[in-house]
Amino acid sequence: SQKIEQNSEALNIQEGKTATLTCNYTNYSPAYLQWYRQDPGRGPVFLLLIRENEKEKRKERLKVTFDTTLKQSLFHITASQPADSATYLCALASSGGYQKVTFGIGTKLQVIP
């Protein structure tokens, strides 16, 4: 069955360092992959989308890579700040019709001042 794996353990990182979050998937041929941020008690907020034919995408301090051979996406936050502390969700969608998107359970990031 299709499966998305995100590190369920929290990731603690020192302010100013680069945070790297991992999203692995199996039995899936995604057309694109998205990353969302979710704060406690709030809905997810869209951050970045990367398509299957793209290797890397950047937006300000954020960078996403997508390796369809390894079936993995890496999400990087450079020069991390305490305000970056949140849970980050990975979401995959296949092509064709209405793309039903599957979300991972998310990784909680804590940036320590």
Place this chain on the structure above:
Amino acid sequence: NAGVTQTPKFQVLKTGQSMTLQCAQDMNHEYMSWYRQDPGMGLRLIHYSVGAGITDQGEVPNGYNVSRSTTEDFPLRLLSAAPSQTSVYFCASSYSTGVVSAFFGQGTRLTVV
């Protein structure tokens, strides 16, 4: 521009009661969907709509009903609440197929006793 508005934010129901979770968006998005989020599980799709008058089932549709009479509104009805429906519910809308770059509401925390 309010985005996606969900009401109520919190609700307690008794087993067997019915209720409607409201969702409205003011971005003229064609695509709307309902998700539930439970601890240790990713967001799971309940129902979705690709436009007014068109709805379809997602991954976990049992016990829920939807309708889409206007582009703006997409209410979710719980027919006979059960404790297993205790969850946080999110409504999302997007301008393109699926949940691409989706906007999420703030969520409704529902407890069924």
